Amino acid sequence: MKLIRLFSLLAASPAVYAQVKGTAFGFGAGTTGGGSATPVYPKTNAELVSYLSDSSARVIMLDRTFDFLQTEGSTTAQCCSDDRTTKCPGGTSKGQLSIQTTCTSGSWEKCTYWNAPRTPLKVGSNKSIVGVGTKGVIRGKGLRLNGGVSNVIIQNIHITELNPQFVWGGDAITLDSCDKVWIDHNKFSLIGRQMIVSGWGAAGHVTISDNEFDGKTTWSSGCNGKHYWTMLLIGEKDWYTIAGNWFHDVSGRTPHIGTDRTASKIIVHAVNNYFQNAGGHCFDVDTNTWLLIEGNYFDTVTTPVTSGSFTAGGQVYFIQTVDDSSKAQGALGYIPEWNRLSNSGSVNSLVSQSAINTLGQYKSNIQWKHWSVADVPTKVKASAGVGKI
Numbered sequence: 001m002k003l004i005r006l007f008s009l010l011a012a013s014p015a016v017y018a019q020v021k022g023t024a025f026g027f028g029a030g031t032t033g034g035g036s037a038t039p040v041y042p043k044t045n046a047e048l049v050s051y052l053s054d055s056s057a058r059v060i061m062l063d064r065t066f067d068f069l070q071t072e073g074s075t076t077a078q079c080c081s082d083d084r085t086t087k088c089p090g091g092t093s094k095g096q097l098s099i100q101t102t103c104t105s106g107s108w109e110k111c112t113y114w115n116a117p118r119t120p121l122k123v124g125s126n127k128s129i130v131g132v133g134t135k136g137v138i139r140g141k142g143l144r145l146n147g148g149v150s151n152v153i154i155q156n157i158h159i160t161e162l163n164p165q166f167v168w169g170g171d172a173i174t175l176d177s178c179d180k181v182w183i184d185h186n187k188f189s190l191i192g193r194q195m196i197v198s199g200w201g202a203a204g205h206v207t208i209s210d211n212e213f214d215g216k217t218t219w220s221s222g223c224n225g226k227h228y229w230t231m232l233l234i235g236e237k238d239w240y241t242i243a244g245n246w247f248h249d250v251s252g253r254t255p256h257i258g259t260d261r262t263a264s265k266i267i268v269h270a271v272n273n274y275f276q277n278a279g280g281h282c283f284d285v286d287t288n289t290w291l292l293i294e295g296n297y298f299d300t301v302t303t304p305v306t307s308g309s310f311t312a313g314g315q316v317y318f319i320q321t322v323d324d325s326s327k328a329q330g331a332l333g334y335i336p337e338w339n340r341l342s343n344s345g346s347v348n349s350l351v352s353q354s355a356i357n358t359l360g361q362y363k364s365n366i367q368w369k370h371w372s373v374a375d376v377p378t379k380v381k382a383s384a385g386v387g388k389i
């Protein structure tokens, strides 16, 4: 996204971060990654592992495919076949088998999965991980930020092939006890479990911008050729900006936000995302969540917001009418943009004053120039994903 800040940051001098393009905005503002460290170009998986996990500030350039898929062998075991998700009665694709130790609602079936995707790469603090053109690909492993890691930029890389046949096959990006993360212009495809997931620990201040979440799959827990497990955000103390992303051919948890764990408090600004061909639901909101949804374009989305989101206790403000917009202006300090529903399910009025009051406490994180919703499909498709910055 080309973002023009309306307020405070206009005055700040633009810092130059070698090889990272643009500057983190939204709740992830101030994330500088490896800063001005001299870029390194790993040539082997081992070099990549070492650069990612060591304790130096680093700008790590990915100019090739790092293929981990078969590097840790495979496991042949019994997986759970659930009538609902595996057998897909009447469905248009195969389902996913579950890699798990109990199988109360289904039956066991022999399965073989790769081991590497189930153990992500560990990422240390002060790292920029940046793809070159469209060349930066990590196949068969995701990334994990935990143990108090902070200040990480992940930009312009493609994470793919994490046992897509299997629930629990692997997560692309895990945030669990971390802070200051900018996930920008990446692509996620053929993932077994979540494309982005937080653990129970804090994910901290996170901006997820201009990524392509490509849910097309032959193995769908929604039985519809679309990936069900897109984003699960259930951390402890989290602030997310989710902006300018292209979520397509997905069918659930796009995203799921919130948990009834009392320690949890999750504040989210979801703006200018393009949700396209979502066969199931997009927003599924649980309690301990304060969420503003504005300027998003829902194009052929069966259920933009689940019915449970209205009753679970999450505080949600979904801009849909002139009235919704003008009533939010006072708390937010600007006129928020409408969401558009095109060939999509309807959304009943969701106008939590608590949601906009909470978001309104973070003016510098929410006030930058948003796109008009009519422009969202074109602009998002032109900018989201790899090789576009």
Ligand SMILES: *[C@@H]1O[C@H](CO)[C@@H](O)[C@H](O)[C@H]1NC(C)=O
Residues within 6 Å of the ligand: 055, 056, 057, 125, 126, 151
């Ligand atoms: C990250 O960089 C900051 C600022 O230079 C520094 O204070 C901190 O110790 C670094 N973290 C690690 C784990 O090196």
